[in-house]
Amino acid sequence: MRLEHRVALVSGAAQGIGQAIALRFAQEGADIALNVRKDDERAADTRRQIEALGRRCAVLVGDVSRVADVRAVVAGAVEQLGRLDVLVNNAGIEKRADFLDITEDDYDRVLDVNLKGAFFLTQAFATHLRDSGRGGKVINISSVHEELPFPHFTAYCLSKGGMKMMMRNLAIELAPLGITVNNIAPGAIRTPINAKLLDQPDLLQPLLAQIPLRRLGQPGDVAGVAVFLASADADYVTGTTSVVDGGLLWHYQEQ
Template sequence: MRLQGKVALVTGSGQGIGRAIAVRLAQDGARVVVEDCSDNAAAEQTLAAVRQVGSSGCVIAGDVGDAQIDRRVIEQSVAAMGRVDILVNNAGIEKRAPFVEVTEADYDAVMGVNLRGAFFMTQAFVRHVRERGDGGVVVNVSSVHEELPFPHFASYAASKGGLKMLMRDLAIELAPLGIRVNNIAPGAVQTPINAALMAQPEKLKALLANIPLKRLGTPEDVANAAAFLASDEAAYVTGTTLFVDGGLLWNYAEQ
């Protein structure tokens, strides 16, 4: 129970990778704040899964793209749980379009959730940790596309590239506060965001040919990495990206 006594806040944890991380941290003893864009059935299902493995928590809803809501989410989390020790910035969206057809609305939506949300949620978390004075952990769920080009997803790639540099910068700036900051960069993972891909056998076959381990990742693969980075076993790890991609990044060739 390496996270016993800790409280973790996981954004976008109503499904997919976020849910798997919430449950994995709970298995290690953390109490969990399940954050999602709305207090919906999916978020409640995640909370039920957290309780099923013997932990406890609460659901707090809010659009992470709104800085004022980010501050409220941290405040409500502290009010409900007493403190927050671990922040997992998992919430993320993508919009497919040729670069010349990307709309301002879609650009703003992607950057708002993926980068602005992580920025201001972390800021609110750091202010809380600074008041406590006993350190904390930030884990951002980034993507292989913080390094790997992603044609027709320019805003997504830009947001993840920005998240890489934000992580590196904050790892240095926040170290005196005892706050570690790292990214996890998943490759192709079996989640709802990839449902269309998994339903197209030829495209899936081509993708698997680029993955040395010859399989898609699972949400649990990513969650295991998050549990490590959140724990004291990673006490000397900050300012880095842990790729969870089956070897995809260094073997990828655009078809």
């Protein structure tokens, strides 16, 4: 098992990509801290699945857009599980709006969750590692839209573009502490955030035509790359984005 004796904190871990990563990490031997907005049945089910694999699991409620919450989440994870070795910044939202119509509240919410949350979770995590005298791994779940324009989702693209530059900066700044920082950029993945798309063939089929592999990705496709980046196999990998998109990014054509 590639992550045995590791402890990982995953934000937005109750569903979709975050849940898949948490479960895959547990299968690889890691104990898991789940950061969720609500300790609801989805979180409880994820915890049950992790514990059924023989791993410890802590559920930590906190809104990543609030700095006090993210610091409490990291402190709670360390208190309950003893340490942290891996951070997965997965929590994210998107708001569809024409640029001329987007509200300040929607802009703030997207940037606060997607970018500010990852920024300050990483800060709290890196502080814990520095104070513990250990290195570790930061994995950001970004998007192909850190590179690819996405009309009507400008705030989302801003947040993911910012995450790319944050990753590149922190890979350099945190390297002396033995902390690697990398992004995973998923393309079109079967997750709850894409539920509307999956129910509308008139939207889904043109998208599939843009993907050379002619299918949507599964959360497990992203989780497999996350395991690699969290493992010793990736100890010399930092400052990079791994694209998981079936070829979409290099084949996409604006309609």
